Structure formats: C-alpha cells, structure tokens
Amino acid sequence: MGLQEFWFILVAVLFVGYFVLEGFDFGVGMLFPVLGRTDTRRRVMLNTIGPVWDGNEVWLITAGGAMFAAFPDWYATLFSGFYLPLLLILVALILRICAIEWRGKIDDPTWRARCDVGIMIGSWVPAVLWGVAFANIVRGVAIDENKKVVSGFFELLNPYALLGGATTAIVFALHGAVFLALKTSGEVREDSVKLAARLSIPTVVVAGAFVLWTQLAYGKGWTWILVAVAAAALVGVVALTAVAREGWAFVLTTVAVIATVVLLFGSLYPNLMPSTIDEAYNLTIYNASSSPYTLKVMTWAAVFVTPVVIGYQAWTYWVFRQRISTAQIPPSIGLPAKSR
Amino acid sequence: MDALDVSRWQFGITTVYHFILVPLTIGLAPLIAVMQTMWVITKKDHWYRLTKFFGKFFLINFALGVATGIVQEFQFGMNWSEYSRFVGDVFGAPLALEGLVAFFLESTFLGLWIFGWGRLPKLVHLATIWLVAIGVNASAFFIIAANSFMQHPVGAVYNEERGRAELTSIWELLTNNTALAAFPHVVAGAFLTAGTFIAGIGGWWMVRNMRRAKAATDPVVAAANENTARTMFRPVTIFAMWVMVASGVGLAITGDIQAKLMFEQQPMKMASAESLCHTETGADFSILTVGTQNNCENITQLISIPGLTSFLANGDPNSTLMGVTELQAQYEEQFGPGNYKPNLFVTYWTFRAMIGWAAGSAILAVVGLWMTRGGRVPDQKWFGWLSLLAIPTPFLGNSAGWVFTEMGRQPWVVHPNPTGVDQIRLLVDQGVSDHPTALVFASLITFTLVYAALGVVWFMLIRRYAIAGPSDHDMRPPGDEVPPDDSGEPKQLSFAY
Numbered sequence: 001m002g003l004q005e006f007w008f009i010l011v012a013v014l015f016v017g018y019f020v021l022e023g024f025d026f027g028v029g030m031l032f033p034v035l036g037r038t039d040t041r042r043r044v045m046l047n048t049i050g051p052v053w054d055g056n057e058v059w060l061i062t063a064g065g066a067m068f069a070a071f072p073d074w075y076a077t078l079f080s081g082f083y084l085p086l087l088l089i090l091v092a093l094i095l096r097i098c099a100i101e102w103r104g105k106i107d108d109p110t111w112r113a114r115c116d117v118g119i120m121i122g123s124w125v126p127a128v129l130w131g132v133a134f135a136n137i138v139r140g141v142a143i144d145e146n147k148k149v150v151s152g153f154f155e156l157l158n159p160y161a162l163l164g165g166a167t168t169a170i171v172f173a174l175h176g177a178v179f180l181a182l183k184t185s186g187e188v189r190e191d192s193v194k195l196a197a198r199l200s201i202p203t204v205v206v207a208g209a210f211v212l213w214t215q216l217a218y219g220k221g222w223t224w225i226l227v228a229v230a231a232a233a234l235v236g237v238v239a240l241t242a243v244a245r246e247g248w249a250f251v252l253t254t255v256a257v258i259a260t261v262v263l264l265f266g267s268l269y270p271n272l273m274p275s276t277i278d279e280a281y282n283l284t285i286y287n288a289s290s291s292p293y294t295l296k297v298m299t300w301a302a303v304f305v306t307p308v309v310i311g312y313q314a315w316t317y318w319v320f321r322q323r324i325s326t327a328q329i330p331p332s333i334g335l336p337a338k339s340r
Numbered sequence: 341m342d343a344l345d346v347s348r349w350q351f352g353i354t355t356v357y358h359f360i361l362v363p364l365t366i367g368l369a370p371l372i373a374v375m376q377t378m379w380v381i382t383k384k385d386h387w388y389r390l391t392k393f394f395g396k397f398f399l400i401n402f403a404l405g406v407a408t409g410i411v412q413e414f415q416f417g418m419n420w421s422e423y424s425r426f427v428g429d430v431f432g433a434p435l436a437l438e439g440l441v442a443f444f445l446e447s448t449f450l451g452l453w454i455f456g457w458g459r460l461p462k463l464v465h466l467a468t469i470w471l472v473a474i475g476v477n478a479s480a481f482f483i484i485a486a487n488s489f490m491q492h493p494v495g496a497v498y499n500e501e502r503g504r505a506e507l508t509s510i511w512e513l514l515t516n517n518t519a520l521a522a523f524p525h526v527v528a529g530a531f532l533t534a535g536t537f538i539a540g541i542g543g544w545w546m547v548r549n550m551r552r553a554k555a556a557t558d559p560v561v562a563a564a565n566e567n568t569a570r571t572m573f574r575p576v577t578i579f580a581m582w583v584m585v586a587s588g589v590g591l592a593i594t595g596d597i598q599a600k601l602m603f604e605q606q607p608m609k610m611a612s613a614e615s616l617c618h619t620e621t622g623a624d625f626s627i628l629t630v631g632t633q634n635n636c637e638n639i640t641q642l643i644s645i646p647g648l649t650s651f652l653a654n655g656d657p658n659s660t661l662m663g664v665t666e667l668q669a670q671y672e673e674q675f676g677p678g679n680y681k682p683n684l685f686v687t688y689w690t691f692r693a694m695i696g697w698a699a700g701s702a703i704l705a706v707v708g709l710w711m712t713r714g715g716r717v718p719d720q721k722w723f724g725w726l727s728l729l730a731i732p733t734p735f736l737g738n739s740a741g742w743v744f745t746e747m748g749r750q751p752w753v754v755h756p757n758p759t760g761v762d763q764i765r766l767l768v769d770q771g772v773s774d775h776p777t778a779l780v781f782a783s784l785i786t787f788t789l790v791y792a793a794l795g796v797v798w799f800m801l802i803r804r805y806a807i808a809g810p811s812d813h814d815m816r817p818p819g820d821e822v823p824p825d826d827s828g829e830p831k832q833l834s835f836a837y
Contacts, residue, residue, distance in 0.1 A: 043836055043837060046836075046837045047833065047836045047837055050451070050454075050455055050836065050837050051451035051452060051454065051455040051456075052448075052451055053451075054406065054447040054448075054450065054451055055444065055447045055448035055451055057410075057447070058439060058443045058444050058447050058448075061410065061413050061439045061443055062436065062439030062440055062443065062444065064413045064414055064417075064439075065413065065432065065435040065436035065437075065438065065439040065440070066436050066439075066440075067432075068416070068417070068424065068428055068431070068432035068435050068436065069428070069432030069433045069435065069436035070432070070436075072424055072425055072427075072428020072429060072432055072504075073425055073428070075416075075417045075424055075428060075432070076417050076421035076422070076424040076425045076428065077421070078417065079414050079416075079417025079418045079421070080417055080418055080419075080421035080773040080774075080775070083418055083775065083779060083783070084779075086414060086418060087418075087782075087783050087786060090410060090411050090414065091786060091787075091790055093407070093410055094407040094408070094410065094411070094790060094794070095790075097403055097404075097406055097407040097410075098403050098404060098407055098794055098797070100403075100837060101399060101400070101402070101403030101837075102400065102403060102797065102801065103837055104836070104837045105396075105400065105801055105805075106801075106804075147425075148421075148774060290428065290429040290432065290506075290507075291429050291499070291506040291507065293506070293507055293508060294429050294430070294432070294433055294506070294507045297433060297507070297510045298433060298436060298437075301436075301437055301440060301441075302440065305440045305441055306440070309440065309444045309448075312448055312449075313444070313448055316448055316451060316452055319452065319456070319459065319460065320455060320459075324833070327832075328831065328832050328833050328836075329832070329833065329836050330832045330833055330834070330835075330836055333811065333813045335804050335805065335808055
C-alpha cells in the first residue's frame with residue numbers, strides 16, 4: 001500500500017470518527033423538541049454529550065487539516081466548490097458551540113429558549129448538509145480542467161444527494177435516540193427507547209434506499225459487503241429497540257454509520273472527486289496528493305499520535321460512563337435574568 | 341470592490357475577531373492552572389474560589405474562540421483555493437499537526453476539567469487543566485509556524501511541473517527563525533492579556549470589597565469583605581501584575597528580535613512601519629508624523645529620535661536602511677512591474693498602536709504594585725476604574741500587532757525569502773479563489789453579522805460575570821476524591837450545562 005492509499009484511508013477514518021461521534025451529538029440536539037419537554041429534561045439530554053462534544057467536533061477539524069496536508073487539491077476544490085453548503089454548516093456549528101456553552105450561564109427561560117434554537121439549528125443543518133455534500137462527492141460534480149467546480153449551488157440539490165441528506169439526518173436522529181437511551185435513566189430513557197423504536201423502521205427504508213442506490217450506481221464488487229453490513233445492522237436496530245436493548249442497539253447504529261461512510265469512501269476510491277464533465281478531470285489520490293516527503297512526515301505523526309488521541313478520548317467516555325437522570329441535574333447556577 | 345478585496349476583508353475580519361479571543365484563552369489557561377495548583381498545594385479555599393471564578397470567564401471565552409476558529413480551518417480552501425494549491429504541501433502539515441496534537445488535547449481535557457470536579461481524583465483533575473494549557477499553547481506554535489512560512493518561506497522547494505511549493509524539511513519549517521521569534525512574542529502578548537484581565541478584575545474587586553467593608557454597619561459583613569479583598573483578591577492581583585511585568589519584558593525582547601529579522605527578511609514592511617521613504621544612513625525612529633493617507637512623499641515628520649531605527653535594525657545608529665521608494669524599484673527589477681508597497685498609513689499606525697497600547701498594562705502594573713506594597717490593600721475609587729480601563733488595552737495591542745504583521749506583507753501572500761527559493765512567492769491576487777463577488781460578499785456579511793451578534797453576547801456575559809463576582813455556590817470545593825459511584829444511587833452532578 002502506498003502512502004496515497006494510506007492517507008485516503010486515514011481521511012476516511014477521520015470522517016468515520018467524526019460521523020460516529022458527532023452523529024449522536026447532532027441526534028441529541030435534533031431531538032430537543034421531541035424528547036426535551038422540560039428544561040430539566042433538555043439539560044439531561046445536553047449533559048449526556050456535555051464533556052465530549054467538543055472533542056468529537058475536533059475530528060472534523062483534523063479531517064479538514066488532513067485533507068489540506070495530504071490532498072491539497074481536494075481541499076481547495078471541495079471547499080471552494082461547495083461554498084454555500086459549507087458556509088451554512090459553519091454558521092450552524094458556530095451557533096451550536098456558543099449555544100451549548102452559554103445556555104446555562106443565564107437563568108432565564110427566554111435566554112434558554114434562544115440557546116435551544118441555536119442548538120437545534122446547529123444540529124439539524126450539518127446533519128442534513130453533510131449527507132448532501134458527501135453524496136455529491138461520490139456522485140461527482142462538474143469539475144473543469146483547472147480543477148474547479150463550475151456547477152452551481154442548485155445542481156448540488158439532485159435527488160441522490162437529497163436522499164443522502166435525508167439519510168444522514170434520520171440515521172443521526174436514530175443514533176442520537178439510541179445514545180440517549182443508553183446514557184440516561186428514568187423518564188428520558190423510557191421516551192428515548194420508544195422514539196428509537198419508532199424511528200428505526202423509517203430509517204431502514206430511507207438509509208436502505210440510499211445505500212442501495214450508492215451501491216448500484218457507484219459501488220464496486222467488494223462494497224456489497226458494506227451494503228449487507230449496513231442493512232443487517234439497521235434491521236438489528238429495529239429488533240433491539242423493540243425489546244429495549246439499547247447497548248447493543250448503539251453498537252449496531254455505530255456499525256451502520258461506519259459501514260455507510262466506508263461504502264461512500266469505498267465507492268469513491270481511487271477518486272477524490274470525480275468530474276461529471278470528463279473523467280480526465282477527476283481528482284484522484286494520485287493527481288491531487290502532496291509530495292512523498294509530506295505524506296511520509298504526516299504518516300509518522302498520525303501513526304504515533306492517533307492511538308494516543310483515541311486512548312484518552314476513550315478514557316473520557318469511561319470516566320463519564322454513568323447514566324444521567326433528571327434527579328441528578330443540579331439546580332441552575334446561572335446569573336438571574338435581567339429585570340431591567 | 342471585487343472578490344479579492346471582499347476576500348481580504350473577510351479574512352481580516354474573521355481573523356481579527358478570532359484573535360480577540362485567542363490570547364485570553366492562551367494566557368488564561370496556564371494562569372488558572374496555577375491558581376488550581378495553589379489550591380491543591382495550600383488547600384486554601386480562596387484559591388479554589390478564584391479558580392472557579394476565572395474559570396467561568398475562560399469557558400465563556402473559549403466557546404467563542406472555538407466557534408470563530410472553525411471558520412479559519414476551512415476559509416483557506418473556500419476563499420483562497422489557489423493559495424491552498426500553491427502551498428498546501430507545506431502549509432497543510434502544521435495545520436493537520438495542530439488538529440492532531442493540540443486541538444484534540446485541549447478540547448478533550450477541557451471537557452474533563454469542566455465536568456471532572458468531584459469526579460476525578462484531585463491531582464488527575466489538576467493535570468487536566470495543565471494539559472489544556474499545554475494544548476492551547478501548542479496550537480499557537482503550529483499555527484504561527486504555518487503563518488511564518490508565509491512571511492519567510494523555508495524548508496521547501498519549488499516543483500516546476502506541479503507549479504507549487506513542496507516541503508523538504510519539517511524541521512526547518514518548525515524551526516523557522518520567524519516562527520521562533522513570533523511564537524514567544526505572541527505568547528508573551530497572550531500572558532499580558534490574561535494578566536491584565538485578572539489584575540483588572542482582581543484590582544476592581546479589591547477596591548470594591550474594601551469600600552463595602554468601610555461602608556458596612558454590620559462588623560461581620562465588614563470583616564468578610566475586607567478578608568476577601570486581603571486574602572483572595574490582593575494575592576491574585578499581585579501575582580497577575582508580576583505576570584504582566586514578566587510578559588512586558590518578554591514582549592520587548594522578542595519584539596526587538598522580530599524587528600531585526602524583519603529588517604533583514606521583509607525590509608519593505610519595516611520601512612513602511614517607520615515611514616522611511618528614502619534610503620537613509622542613521623535613520624531616525626519616527627514617533628509622530630502627519631500627512632496624507634498612504635502616500636510616502638506627503639508625510640511630514642513631527643517628532644523622531646535620531647538614529648534609533650538604524651540602531652534597532654542593526655545595533656548601529658549609523659547603519660544604512662533601504663527606503664520604500666528604493667525597495668519598490670528593487671522589487672520591480674526583481675519581480676517585474678507592480679506595486680510592492682503595503683498600505684503605508686495602516687502599517688505606520690498599527691505599529692505605533694501595538695507598542696502604544698502596552699502602556700495601559702504598564703501603568704496598571706506599576707501603579708498596582710505600588711498601591712499594594714507592604715501589605716496595603718487599596719480602596720481608592722480611581723484605582724478600581726484604572727483596573728477596569730486597562731483590561732481592553734492588550735486586546736487592542738494584539739489586534740494592532742497582527743494587522744501590522746499581516747498588512748505589512750502585502751501585496752504578498754507568500755513573501756519571497758531573500759535567501760530562499762526564488763519561485764516560492766505568491767501575490768495575494770494570485771491566491772484568491774475564482775468566485776463571483778456576490779458570493780463572497782454574502783459570506784462576508786453573514787460572518788460579520790453572526791460574529792457581531794455573538795460578540796455582543798460574549799461581552800455581556802463577561803461583564804455580568806465580572807460584576808457578579810465570585811459566586812457563593814463556589815465557596816467550598818466539592819468533596820475531595822469522590823470515588824465513582826456505581827451503586828445506581830442518583831448523585832447530583834457537580835456541574836451540568
């Protein structure tokens with residue numbers, strides 16, 4: 001395996017990490033209006049991801065940095081070509097970060113309601129748009145001989161990509177519901193289990209259609225395995241949520257996310273961004289990569305540092321492994337609402 | 341305005357915004373770690389209260405710092421895709437290392453620090469804030485190494501076939517003399533910012549508590565207030581003021597080293613910083629000029645110190661320095677026709693503002709250390725106001741310094757290294773993405789509005805938490821070294837969003 005293949009896999013791994021970990025973060029925020037009927041319940045939900053969401057988000061930053069370092073042409077073409085979706089994602093993430101951190105700072109229902117809007121926008125928008133973006137990456141966009149995307153924003157909204165957006169949204173919502181069922185106890189847990197069970201069948205339909213379309217249109221022989229794994233995992237989630245086995249259900253939603261992301265990257269390989277104008281304009285891991293020296297240096301760094309990162313992040317999850325219930329939420333210590 | 345101008349404004353606005361927040365994070369993390377260490381060592385509750393009190397500001401600030409930072413990671417590709425292609429092989433490496441080594445560290449361990457009170461053993465919990473402090477400073481190093489490549493490209497060759505710069509030595513990139521000078525300068529600026537922030541709020545509260553003690557009719561209230569001023573705010577304020585003194589000295593030394601490098605490597609930047617229009621022997625240091633904006637020939641020197649600029653550049657007051665006009669002619673000969681002058685007005689005044697704003701911190705440190713000498717606790721109202729007024733000055737100085745550094749390298753996005761590879765140079769207009777102006781304008785407006793709204797909220801939160809003072813909730817630390825509770829008994833979380 002060459003270094004270009006290794007870095008393609010590593011970027012895929014970073015995105016797998018991002019979607020698995022932020023998937024349930026987004027899901028928790030997306031389900032605020034459904035499961036968070038009271039402020040205390042919302043605080044329970046928020047605190048299941050409290051200590052970890054920031055570290056989860058860094059997977060995206062590092063994936064962006066890794067694309068820049070290993071495939072600068074991919075980084076340049078993708079982010080200048082998908083300008084508006086990325087702008088929307090960034091604004092949504094900005095709102096979410098501030099809303100999560102600042103929500104508890106003022107003890108005022110209006111303040112909290114506004115922060116909750118920020119959290120919901122910040123969860124829904126990226127959950128949909130990442131699916132749209134990745135479906136378009138696999139599908140290909142109009143890339144000209146200068147490695148520039150010449151298709152406009154509305155061409156990104158094709159049926160396949162919209163199905164991709166619907167898939168990431170519903171899968172993340174289910175992933176979040178199962179995660180909440182696993183991380184809470186009491187009423188929030190009961191409602192999360194019920195919601196997960198209700199979400200699981202539509203998820204199988206939507207995600208199943210997207211995965212199958214991906215495989216039939218862009219897949220390779222070996223990626224059938226991933227289709228089978230994703231489908232089996234999702235069907236398993238239906239059964240497990242029906243009997244409230246949320247631990248195993250979470251394992252399976254995780255497997256489904258991993259299988260889907262790997263399917264997308266596997267269908268893409270060895271391209272990074274195929275061109276719909278001419279195959280000769282495709283960005284591939286060979287014509288868009290950095291020099292062998294840069295790849296070698298970055299490989300050493302990644303090989304040594306990534307296991308350490310995974311180690312301490314896993315430890316964080318272990319430290320905060322206990323379930324949270326409404327009874328455990330301390331009284332708010334935010335400053336009072338301004339009366340003036 | 342075309343897409344280039346809009347893109348430049350956008351990058352400038354988002355970066356300056358980010359860097360209002362960043363120095364406070366970089367400086368505050370280690371200082372809070374010191375406060376918590378003091379608590380762990382001395383077991384005095386007021387160090388715990390101070391840790392929690394300043395920890396709140398740290399978290400409010402950290403959130404917006406992260407939010408504005410995310411944009412920067414992607415903006416290179418969005419607005420500067422040609423630049424990204426040209427330098428990605430080199431520039432991407434420190435960016436990826438920053439994510440891998442620093443961002444993961446700070447974000448993960450900050451989560452552990454926020455939620456780990458009473459859950460992690462005391463020493464492990466203390467280690468988490470130190471790791472955050474290391475993480476934020478490490479990220480500064482990587483991003484400054486990346487920026488220094490743009491100011492003074494090293495460790496790379498030009499690949500003719502791909503038309504791009506390619507990394508040949510990561511070691512040379514990370515030990516770029518520009519980076520080694522800029523990093524301590526930025527960190528010193530960050531410590532000055534955080535020191536001034538702590539001393540400002542601490543000094544104000546010291547006065548406030550003393551005045552409350554005097555005004556109180558109840559002797560218990562009076563004693564409690566005086567005790568808080570004397571045992572809690574006085575030591576932390578004095579500590580912060582010594583941090584300010586040390587970082588001020590550090591800033592001066594590293595600034596001098598940086599300026600000497602710039603005279604050598606980016607002479608145009610320094611010539612325009614000094615309004616040095618023509619080559620001079622024994623160049624004066626200009627303190628005040630008047631003239632039309634951005635026109636070298638129309639500037640009248642009002643006050644200047646003879647020979648100082650030459651002395652600062654070379655250690656010799658009679659040395660000869662190239663002027664803007666001669667450098668322009670030299671660059672035209674070297675790189676072809678074009679305007680190689682930065683905006684003279686901006687570079688001149690930001691350079692002076694950067695140095696001048698340091699006076700705010702200097703005055704507070706000198707006055708404050710005098711007012712607190714020999715066990716004194718000041719209660720003069722003017723001292724409280726002086727403390728508050730000093731707080732914004734290092735923020736303004738940091739911004740001015742970065743505006744000077746970045747606008748001083750115009751029109752280059754990758755400034756040619758006089759002793760490096762000649763082809764590794766890129767003009768700003770060659771680096772910008774080929775977008776319609778309206779598209780970039782839309783993102784400029786969006787970011788500016790979102791940032792402005794969040795900036796107002798950020799300021800409101802900082803202000804309200806400063807006025808509220810240390811909360812009663814944080815009077816006593818949570819039970820030490822509580823073992824993880826696996827019994828299923830609901831135990832209230834020590835912290836929840």
